[in-house]
Amino acid sequence: MGLVQTKVQPLFIGVDGGGSKCRATIYSVDGNVLGTGVAGRANPLHGLAQTFESIEESTRLALLDAGMKESDSRLLVAGLGLAGVNVPRLYQDVVNWQHPFAAMYVTTDLHTACIGAHRGADGAVIITGTGSCGYSHVDDTSLSIGGYGFALGDKGSGAWLGLKAAEHVLLALDGFAVSTSLTDMLLNYFNVTDALGIVENLAGKSSSCYAALARNVLDCANDGDAVAIAIVQEGADYISEMARKLFSLNPVRFSMIGGLAEPLQAWLSADVVAKISETLAPPEFGAMYFAQQEFNKSLSV
Amino acid sequence: MGLVQTKVQPLFIGVDGGGSKCRATIYSVDGNVLGTGVAGRANPLHGLAQTFESIEESTRLALLDAGMKESDSRLLVAGLGLAGVNVPRLYQDVVNWQHPFAAMYVTTDLHTACIGAHRGADGAVIITGTGSCGYSHVDDTSLSIGGYGFALGDKGSGAWLGLKAAEHVLLALDGFAVSTSLTDMLLNYFNVTDALGIVENLAGKSSSCYAALARNVLDCANDGDAVAIAIVQEGADYISEMARKLFSLNPVRFSMIGGLAEPLQAWLSADVVAKISETLAPPEFGAMYFAQQEFNKSLSV
Known part of the structure; x- marks a missing residue:
């Protein structure tokens, strides 16, 4: 052979x-x-x-x-x-x-x-794209955090940001929460006028459909939308905490990978950002x- | 014909x-x-x-x-x-x-x-089973609230209770939150020992698989588990608020339908419970x- x-x-x-x-x-x-x-x-x-x-x-x-x-x-x-x-x-x-x-x-x-x-060297990574997860490998010890998939886990990921935004907007359209620019963003994104229009575009869809909303949610947050800020900050705080858990193995290097790695940086804790090395x-x-x-x-x- | x-x-x-x-x-x-x-x-x-x-x-x-x-x-x-x-x-x-x-x-x-x-008479209903939604019909006016489906909406429903519990337990098993009897309940329910075991049983599953956990989450809450209490109370508060929105049409009668209608009652606001009529x-x-x-x-x- x-x-x-x-x-x-x-x-x-x-x-x-x-x-x-x-x-x-x-x-x-x-x-x-x-x-x-x-x-x-x-x-x-x-x-x-x-x-x-x-x-x-x-x-x-x-x-x-x-x-x-x-x-x-x-x-x-x-x-x-x-x-x-x-x-x-x-x-x-x-x-x-x-x-x-x-x-x-x-x-x-x-x-x-x-x-x-x-x-090839030991180190730690956090991947934040459609999903989110963390991994650290030092000597013979490895630590894996999160990565349980949409909608069960993957906090701070693109799909999670999209889901949280959609959840909030649907509650807002029913009068349970305040409507902000995030509501207009989502209605415009799907070119619809009400909650049912949003549901028609998202119900049963894959995590990547939700993740496609993430950039717009981040834009709303960066523009000062209070609801978007709260969502993005909650996700980023989880990622910062994940990083600190990975650091417990004392990895020499730490990198962030995935489509959200760069845009999320502004929302991470300074102590975490300071440790990021390029891949x-x-x-x-x-x-x-x-x-x-x-x-x-x-x-x- | x-x-x-x-x-x-x-x-x-x-x-x-x-x-x-x-x-x-x-x-x-x-x-x-x-x-x-x-x-x-x-x-x-x-x-x-x-x-x-x-x-x-x-x-x-x-x-x-x-x-x-x-x-x-x-x-x-x-x-x-x-x-x-x-x-x-x-x-x-x-x-x-x-x-x-x-x-x-x-x-x-x-x-x-x-x-x-x-x-056949005018009135309002809230359905809380696998999903959740509300409807009120008085004269020629009707009002529909929620019912946007799992995992986008359906707050306070069986599937939502199951999802929130699983989310929390996975975070707890990764050390992001405190482990309570809810963690033991979920591990025992699936007869597994770690987060991956739970994920294997829930990833990609239908809303009814999540809703099957609802009774156990309610049991934990009724037994005083702080995490379960917070989840159930958040869901019940949403249902109470939904009821008040339905009451804005002044329906003569109001009923609650679905598998969670009875067990949720203990968690609803007294003003809502006082208005419940049998179906x-x-x-x-x-x-x-x-x-x-x-x-x-x-x-x-």
């Missing part, structure tokens, strides 16, 4: 699976990017078949991008960073997959994002690095 | 469609129950095909229960009380249905519940009554 038959030095592929897309990057042994492919969502929590399909498709595209053949996936040692695999059942489902790689190593998307952010590499790098470490361990056994 | 060809005095059927089941009752012109049938969910918001299927099935069972033939649906003047038909698009979809009845009249489940509760008839009666009124109007035109 693969490695032995071909007698080729293995290449590594890092795969970052997420709720909206799956990105795969092939690296040489010394960490140079050879090719990249992007496919649809790959979140085991929302369907294994689609996850595997997206991993295969992004791998195929990365191989073509690298000037290789589709069948060359057998030459690749793969690292997969996936949401949901902290649930033992889902981890086992992914590990049991008849994958197309020479070898496959699986961990959480949080873990690979953290490895990437610090280029050094993307999650795919982290996934590749993880695979490399595990692969080398397996050789040295 | 139907009425003219058969020259039979029309019978009426009242259909109460809901998120978990659909109940149909055939009444004689003078309001006696001839037969009843129950089928699966019939909520247009969650699928039209299933809604129509459940209405047909409950009608079929009601016809058999009444000792009639399936084809006798052509003799029935139907009243349908359905969730979601306050959304104009869904109302039109239902009205356009090639239904099996002699005639069909459609209104919201809130409206038919209100007519039923007061046996006089079920929503199917209201749907039938509505159809009868509309049918008579159509004859007198």
Whole structure:
């Protein structure tokens, strides 16, 4: 099979699976990017078949991008960073997959994002995009906080900001709370005139539909809307507290990742902002690095 | 067709469609129950095909229960009380249905519940079950409050109580809030030991899965758990305020309907509780009554 038959030095592929897309990057042994492919969502929590399909498709595209053949996936040692695999059942489902790689190593998307952010060094990350979660890895100790998904958790995330804003506006339109510019923003956003119009646009929709409102909620807050300020500040306070919990492991570096990382900064506590370092590499790098470490361990056994 | 060809005095059927089941009752012109049938969910918001299927099935069972033939649906003047038909698009979809009845009249489940509760008289109702909403009808004026669905609205409902409890417990397990007996309750309920276990049982689940937790949250509150008390009181305060808004139309009667109507009473304001009257008839009666009124109007035109 693969490695032995071909007698080729293995290449590594890092795969970052997420709720909206799956990105795969092939690296040489010394960490140079050879090719990249992007496919649809790959979140085991929302369907294994689609996850595997997206991993295969992004791998195929990365191989073509690298000037290789589709069948060359057998030459690749793969690292997969996936949401949901902290649930033992889902981890086992992914590990049991008849994958197309020479070898496959699986961990959480949080873990690979953290490895990437610090280029393999220990550290902590908070991801605030559609969802929110925190992860710290120091020596052999790791700490994972939040990330329980919409609408159960993910406080301070884009979807959470959108949901809290919509909740408040619906209460305001029924006369239970004061209407502010946030109410006008939401009605205008959906081009509707009443609560039912909002409900028609949001009922049963995915977290990304709610997260699409986050920028506007932040704009309202930055413009001084009292309701928006209260929502954004509550979310940001949670993120600040999450950061302090991650700091309890004394990570050398701390990064914030995701679409809300930058706009939320103005609302975080100064002690947290002071500790933010830029991310050094993307999650795919982290996934590749993880695979490399595990692969080398397996050789040295 | 139907009425003219058969020259039979029309019978009426009242259909109460809901998120978990659909109940149909055939009444004689003078309001006696001839037969009843129950089928699966019939909520247009969650699928039209299933809604129509459940209405047909409950009608079929009601016809058999009444000792009639399936084809006798052509003799029935139907009243349908359905969730979601306050959304104009869904109302039109239902009205356009090639239904099996002699005639069909459609209104919201809130409206038919209100007519039923007061046996055709004007009045107000609050429904607190899986969801929550309020409705008041006096003369030609009606007022509808809430009912925007899980997780966007439905404050004070069973699903809302379950969601708020789960949210708090997940925060507590991450160290963001104090753990109380509510935490133990939820862990024991799902027979799990940590936050991930709870998430595995609730992520992506329907509102009824959350509502199933409501009784236990109420038990915790009644046993003095401070967190549960705060959640239940916030929900109950919203329901009390909703009642006062409904009272602004000066309804002669006010009833509370749904699985949480009774257990929530202890948490409502005394001025609201003092106004509660028992329900006089079920929503199917209201749907039938509505159809009868509309049918008579159509004859007198």
